[in-house]
Amino acid sequence: MEQKTKELVINGESRLCAAHSLSDLLKELGLGESAVVAEINGKIVSRQDFAVTILAFGDKIELARFVGGG
């Protein structure tokens, strides 16, 4: 059976993803939810909404996380 995919722009790169929700996407990318913060089309998504945030074709998704810094 063919998996439904959609094109998303993640951190500036176009990707074909099967993910339905933002939580699914993080799993698909191999990222732990707790360490990541997300913006979709310029709007911050709070962590408790990751699972209920449904991704649409062409969504621009920015994923960031903390790194060492001064």
Place this chain on the structure above:
Amino acid sequence: MDNSAQAPLQTAEDPLFIGGVGLKSRLFLGTGKLGREELIPEIVAAAGVQVITVALRRVDLSDKSGNVLSHIPVHVQLLPNTSGARTAEEAVRIARLARACGTGNWIKIEVINDSVNLLPDGYGTAKATEILAKEGFVVLPYINPDLYVARDLVNAGAAAVMPLGAPIGSNRGLRTKEMIRILIEEIDLPIIVDAGLGVPSHACEAMEMGAAACLINTAIATASDPVHMAEAFGLAVAAGRAALLAGPGRSLVAGASASSPETGKLTAFLEANAASG
């Protein structure tokens, strides 16, 4: 025996209050440039650190390894910075993203548009501070030690002011000493010296002068032994603070003043002995 170094850090019942949090330790730690982030827990323990800065960066989808938060003890207050922001608007956006990480509402504002000396933009910093303080952030802005910028930050609702001692990462010491002294005298907020301090004596000098705390990153991260250098900075910061509270003795403009009594000297006795001997 490692506990011997802890004693001076804990004797001072002299908490620093920022954003309603009472801090025993006046050494803030930056975590950039650390060769091994696994050292963070040891550094925190050795120096008694309670506040740690981190930066927010895009996830690298080709390298998902490592997570700095996994090395930071949970009792530590996280102070994300807005590094990478070139304008007030970018700093505000980074701060909001950082808060969405769920690690608290403290933010170190950095607005930098100078790739040579990495000097902060005071106007942009004040604008970002005003917006973020209104949104409930505990804002610690990084600035050049300028009295007028510092006053703007007070009015903008900053929780502290963080002037640089020397350009970021330079380890050159307290080069802006006279300007920082003016901030300490004139500004009714904690003055935290951030950037440029290279060895513990620099931090000690800042604390003796009345700085509320020091933020050290490069000097620890680039030391041969970051854990012991952090410990040394912790001791120096605590020593400088203790000296300030103890009230340093006066200094003479010229000449000397004997430490031993000027009366009852043995001169006559020694002369008599010399004659008889």
